[in-house]
Amino acid sequence: MLMDETPLPSNQPQNTLTAVCLLVIATIMLGVALSYTRAVMIPFVFALFLSYFLEPWVGVLKTHARLPHWVAVVASLLAFFGLLAGFVLVLRSSIVSLINSFSLYEARLAVLGQAGAELLSRFGVFIDEAYIVARIKELPIFSYVQSAAGSAMSLLSSFVLVMVFLIFLISGKGVGEKRTGLGGEIDDKIRNYILTKVLSNLFTAVIIWFCYLAFGLDLALMFAILCFLLCFIPTLGSLIATVLPLPIALIQYSDSLHIVGVIAVPAVIQILLGNFLEPKLLGRGLDLHPVTILLSLMFWGLIWGISGMFLAVPITAVLKIVLDKHPLTHNFSELLAGRSPI
Numbered sequence: 001m002l003m004d005e006t007p008l009p010s011n012q013p014q015n016t017l018t019a020v021c022l023l024v025i026a027t028i029m030l031g032v033a034l035s036y037t038r039a040v041m042i043p044f045v046f047a048l049f050l051s052y053f054l055e056p057w058v059g060v061l062k063t064h065a066r067l068p069h070w071v072a073v074v075a076s077l078l079a080f081f082g083l084l085a086g087f088v089l090v091l092r093s094s095i096v097s098l099i100n101s102f103s104l105y106e107a108r109l110a111v112l113g114q115a116g117a118e119l120l121s122r123f124g125v126f127i128d129e130a131y132i133v134a135r136i137k138e139l140p141i142f143s144y145v146q147s148a149a150g151s152a153m154s155l156l157s158s159f160v161l162v163m164v165f166l167i168f169l170i171s172g173k174g175v176g177e178k179r180t181g182l183g184g185e186i187d188d189k190i191r192n193y194i195l196t197k198v199l200s201n202l203f204t205a206v207i208i209w210f211c212y213l214a215f216g217l218d219l220a221l222m223f224a225i226l227c228f229l230l231c232f233i234p235t236l237g238s239l240i241a242t243v244l245p246l247p248i249a250l251i252q253y254s255d256s257l258h259i260v261g262v263i264a265v266p267a268v269i270q271i272l273l274g275n276f277l278e279p280k281l282l283g284r285g286l287d288l289h290p291v292t293i294l295l296s297l298m299f300w301g302l303i304w305g306i307s308g309m310f311l312a313v314p315i316t317a318v319l320k321i322v323l324d325k326h327p328l329t330h331n332f333s334e335l336l337a338g339r340s341p342i
Helices: 012-036 038-063 069-100 102-121 129-137 141-169 181-215 220-230 236-243 246-252 256-286 290-324 330-336
Strands: none
Touching: 012 038, 012 290, 038 069, 038 141, 038 181, 038 290, 069 220, 102 246, 181 220, 181 256, 181 290, 220 236, 236 256, 236 290, 246 256, 290 330
């Protein structure tokens, strides 16, 4: 008697459907959990990615300088705190300069308001110039400064929690030593992303700072520092950093050429570096499609706000690596890279 040699039906479609359903459920549950635990998880994730930036320092001090582990950790932390202190001092001096120059900006804004009223009068729209000047002088600038100070204090409390997590993360015995397997691949991808992004943002910020200095823009260093920070947010951060000096430029300059130059020249620099330099340095290493980056920016921004936008790209890169290691989720990894799994 001959056996029926008809092949058994494949369970691949059912497995794929099951994987899709489980992934959707897990994403919803994870989003809810991360939203409720954001007060702790955001500082922890920031500390986790900062540890990728500091671990090479510890490894170099242990390997090349032959320092004990705890000495290498303390030295790396002190160097990092020194960089942060320098950054805070520069930013503080710019804010103090802005507050001290408030009366000057107020006078310039009044002149700008009068010029606007004169321009409108030519088109038959008459506005009392004295009323405009009075409204400008009543602007609640100091209430905005107090609100910003309150936000800074809240940020400082979160920063302390970040530093506590960071100290524990880089104090482990295996810090600075190369790992293998999935953990090693994640380490290499994220560390390369962070180091490359820091150098790229620094290069961009320095060029734009010199550009602002050439135009004589007030608070040029502060805008350059904000550019360095905002460029960690893909696409949206560069756009905000480009238009951020516009209010100061409108108040400071009387001719349109300087105003256009302060916005247009940094915009060209951002476009050139963003379209030619960063894709070659980052895109190939993370293997993420631009649409994936944009969607991850929206998703993590919805869950964690501005902090989620800063963390969106490295988190998505880690997720892609994990999905790529299992046969049932490999197709989703290919979709994140922009490749059709079919």
